[in-house]
Every structure is written in structure tokens, then in C-alpha cells.
Amino acid sequence: KQEVTQIPAALSVPEGENLVLNCSFTDSAIYNLQWFRQDPGKGLTSLLLIQSSQREQTSGRLNASLDKSSGRSTLYIAASQPGDSATYLCAVTGNTGKLIFGQGTTLQVKP
Amino acid sequence: GAGVSQSPSNKVTEKGKDVELRCDPISGHTALYWYRQSLGQGLEFLIYFQGNSAPDKSGLPSDRFSAERTGGSVSTLTIQRTQQEDSAVYLCASSYAQGLGYEQYFGPGTRLTVT
Numbered sequence: 327k328q329e330v331t332q333i334p335a336a337l338s339v340p341e342g343e344n345l346v347l348n349c350s351f352t353d354s355a356i357y358n359l360q361w362f363r364q365d366p367g368k369g370l371t372s373l374l375l376i377q378s379s380q381r382e383q384t385s386g387r388l389n390a391s392l393d394k395s396s397g398r399s400t401l402y403i404a405a406s407q408p409g410d411s412a413t414y415l416c417a418v419t420g421n422t423g424k425l426i427f428g429q430g431t432t433l434q435v436k437p
Numbered sequence: 438g439a440g441v442s443q444s445p446s447n448k449v450t451e452k453g454k455d456v457e458l459r460c461d462p463i464s465g466h467t468a469l470y471w472y473r474q475s476l477g478q479g480l481e482f483l484i485y486f487q488g489n490s491a492p493d494k495s496g497l498p499s500d501r502f503s504a505e506r507t508g509g510s511v512s513t514l515t516i517q518r519t520q521q522e523d524s525a526v527y528l529c530a531s532s533y534a535q536g537l538g539y540e541q542y543f544g545p546g547t548r549l550t551v552t
Binding site: 370426 | 468472480481492493496546
């Protein structure tokens with residue numbers, strides 16, 4: 327059974343810092359991996375989608391990497407801003423396209 | 438264009454009552470997914486539709502839960518005889534097609550509170 331783990335559960339950093347969020351999964355037979363952002367009381371916003379054949383994806387200040395063989399992904403956020411404060415969720419896609427989520431990392435960026 | 442919409446945004450119901458939650462996917466998206474987000478359980482898959490059929494219902498927690506999709510578009514999740522443990526945010530997502538490579542787009546969710 328696929329399990330997804332995110333470390334750390336919570337993170338607080340001063341504005342301007344670069345930071346890394348970690349995601350690991352137990353079964354390397356995934357189709358893709360998505361990183362999402364969730365603001366309090368809101369739905370999920372997709373940030374980056376990495377196909378299983380890819381190693382990384384970039385969007386603005388965000389860079390996500392994927393090492394399928396070791397079951398790990400990282401989300402790198404450069405020059406963090408207070409507006410980046412949210413919960414970040416990692417999810418892998420199984421064989422019907424359903425997403426299996428980690429518990430999330432709650433990020434607070436202090437001005 | 439319009440994103441995934443869900444209604445109602447909030448629902449408070451008494452234990453034992455039935456509730457219906459609605460999801461309108463992005464136009465043209467053939468795959469539709471229901472998830473549940475509750476405290477202590479995180480985000481869990483409930484059911485998946487490809488067109489009007491549901492090939493994977495493995496996440497439905499009990500036979501009190503059912504879902505249907507009509508016309509390959511709108512989906513309704515029904516919870517019968519609600520229990521307090523059903524309190525959660527129910528999220529719907531759609532994608533252009535099932536599986537490989539297709540991004541899922543989420544609605545804002547329905548917050549269900551069972552009193």
C-alpha cells in the first residue's frame with residue numbers, strides 16, 4: 327500500500343530565506359507526483375506536476391525534484407515571502423489516477 | 438474559464454439525516470474524483486468517475502456513502518444517516534482524462550458538520 331510522508335510537519339522561517347520541503351513515498355511505481363498549496367479554509371491549488379520520467383519542474387520561485395527510485399521529492403522555494411505562508415501537500419498518482427496525499431507541511435514566513 | 442465548483446460551501450446537518458453534495462467539473466473533463474479531508478486523517482480518496490461509470494469506489498468508507506455522475510458532467514455524493522465522524526471537508530477534482538500525466542484541478546470544497 328502506497329504511503330506518502332512529508333517532513334517537516336511545520337516550518338517557520340524569516341522572509342527571504344530559501345527553504346526545502348521533503349516528501350517520500352514507499353512504492354516507486356507512480357505515474358506522477360504533484361505539489362499543492364492549500365490556504366486556510368480553501369481548496370487545493372496545483373503548483374507543480376512532475377511526470378515519472380522527469381527529474382524536476384520549475385515555476386517561478388518554485389522548483390520540484392523527483393527521484394523515483396529512492397521514493398523522494400523535494401519542493402524548493404527561493405526567496406520566501408509572507409504570501410508563501412500556507413500548507414503544502416505532496417501527492418502521488420496511483421494506477422487509476424487517484425491521488426495519495428501526504429499529511430502536509432505548514433509553512434509560516436515571517437515578515 | 439470556470440473552474441471546478443461545489444455546492445453547498447457549508448452544510449450543517451443533524452445526525453441521522455441524509456445529505457447531498459454537488460460537484461460541477463471543468464467543462465470537457467472526463468475524469469472526476471471525490472476526496473475527503475478530516476482532522477487527523479488528512480486527505481483521502483473516496484471515489485473516481487470516468488465518464489458516468491465509477492471504476493474505483495475503494496475509498497468509500499461505508500455503504501452509507503454513494504455517488505453518481507450524470508451526463509458525464511455533474512456529480513453528486515450522497516451520505517445517508519450521517520454520523521458525527523462524517524464531519525469533514527469534501528473536495529472534488531476533475532482532470533481532462535484519467536491517469537497518466539493529467540493534472541487534477543480541485544474545487545473549493547464543501548464543509549460538512551454533523552451535530
